[in-house]
Amino acid sequence: MAGWFIDSHAHASTTGLGYREIVKRFKAAGGRLIVFVQLPPSSYGYSTDLEGVRKSLDTHIGICSEVRKELGGVLCLVGVHPATVDRLVRSSKNVDMVYRELLTSYMRALEDLLRKGLADGLGEFGRPHYPSPPESLVVNELLLVESMRLAKDYDVPIHIHSENSGFITLESIKTFTNLVGLPKDRVLVHHVPPSQAPLYAEAGFHVSVVGKAEVVKELRGLCRNVLVESDYLDDPKRPGAVMYPWDIGPEVMRVVEAGIMERECAEKILLENPASFYGVSK
Numbered sequence: 137m138a139g140w141f142i143d144s145h146a147h148a149s150t151t152g153l154g155y156r157e158i159v160k161r162f163k164a165a166g167g168r169l170i171v172f173v174q175l176p177p178s179s180y181g182y183s184t185d186l187e188g189v190r191k192s193l194d195t196h197i198g199i200c201s202e203v204r205k206e207l208g209g210v211l212c213l214v215g216v217h218p219a220t221v222d223r224l225v226r227s228s229k230n231v232d233m234v235y236r237e238l239l240t241s242y243m244r245a246l247e248d249l250l251r252k253g254l255a256d257g258l259g260e261f262g263r264p265h266y267p268s269p270p271e272s273l274v275v276n277e278l279l280l281v282e283s284m285r286l287a288k289d290y291d292v293p294i295h296i297h298s299e300n301s302g303f304i305t306l307e308s309i310k311t312f313t314n315l316v317g318l319p320k321d322r323v324l325v326h327h328v329p330p331s332q333a334p335l336y337a338e339a340g341f342h343v344s345v346v347g348k349a350e351v352v353k354e355l356r357g358l359c360r361n362v363l364v365e366s367d368y369l370d371d372p373k374r375p376g377a378v379m380y381p382w383d384i385g386p387e388v389m390r391v392v393e394a395g396i397m398e399r400e401c402a403e404k405i406l407l408e409n410p411a412s413f414y415g416v417s418k
C-alpha cells in the first residue's frame with residue numbers, strides 16, 4: 137500500500153479550522169491531494185445574496201490559491217451550491233434577475249478563472265437533495281448545463297450534487313452531458329450512497345463515496361470509477377462533519393483489514409482513480 141491517499145471532495149471555511157490547518161493535518165496523516173470545493177456564503181461570514189456568493193468566490197479562490205502555492209497538494213473548485221441557488225431564488229421576488237445575474241456575471245467570473253488557470257475545476261452544481269420550489273430546480277438545472285459547457289470548453293473536472301434518486305438521477309445527468317457534449321469521464325457525482333455507486337460507474341461516470349469504513353464496506357468490491365471523499369464541512373457548529381479528511385486513509389484500511397475489501401481495490405479508490413480523474417501523477 138502506497139502510504140498516501142486523496143480526498144476527492146472537501147471544504148474549508150474561514151470560520152472553522154481553515155484551509156492551511158486542514159492541509160497541514162491532512163498531509164501529516166499521509167494525505168497527498170485534497171480537493172477544496174467552494175462553500176455557501178455563510179461559511180465565509182457573508183450573507184446569502186448575490187453579493188455574498190460573489191464574495192465567497194473571491195475568498196475561496198484567494199485563500200485556496202495561496203495555500204495551493206504555499207503547501208501544494210491542493211485543487212480549488214469553484215461554483216455555486218444548489219442549496220445556495222435555492223435560497224437565492226426563494227428570497228428574491230425576481231427569479232429572472234437572480235438567474236440572469238448568475239449566468240451573465242457569476243458564471244462569467246468562473247469562466248475567467250478557468251481561462252486564466254486559477255481554478256482547477258467546477259463544483260458543486262446540480263439540484264438540492266431536498267424538496268425545493270420548481271423555479272429553484274429550473275435555475276439550478278440551467279446553471280448545471282452552463283457549468284457542464286464550461287467543463288467541456290476548458291477540459292476540467294466537474295462535481296455534481298444531486299438528489300441521489302438512482303436511475304432517474306443518472307438519466308438526467310446522462311441527458312445533460314450528451315446535450316452539451318461533455319465527456320462522462322470529466323463528471324464526478326459526489327456523495328453518492330454506495331448502493332447507487334455501480335449505477336453511475338457502469339454508465340462511465342465517476343462517483344465519490346464518503347470515506348467512512350461503514351460506507352466503504354458497502355461498495356462490495358466495486359472499485360472502478362470510485363473515488364473517496366470526506367465532504368468535510370469545516371463548520372465550527374458541527375465539528376468533524378461529515379468526516380475529517382485525515383481519517384480517510386485509516387478508515388478505508390480498516391475495511392481491508394477486516395477482509396471486506398481487497399488491498400488493490402483500496403489503492404484504486406484512494407489513489408489511482410482520483411489521480412487519473414484529476415490528472416495528477418501518482
Ligand SMILES: [Zn+2]
Nearest residue numbers: 145173260367
Ligand atoms: Zn460538498
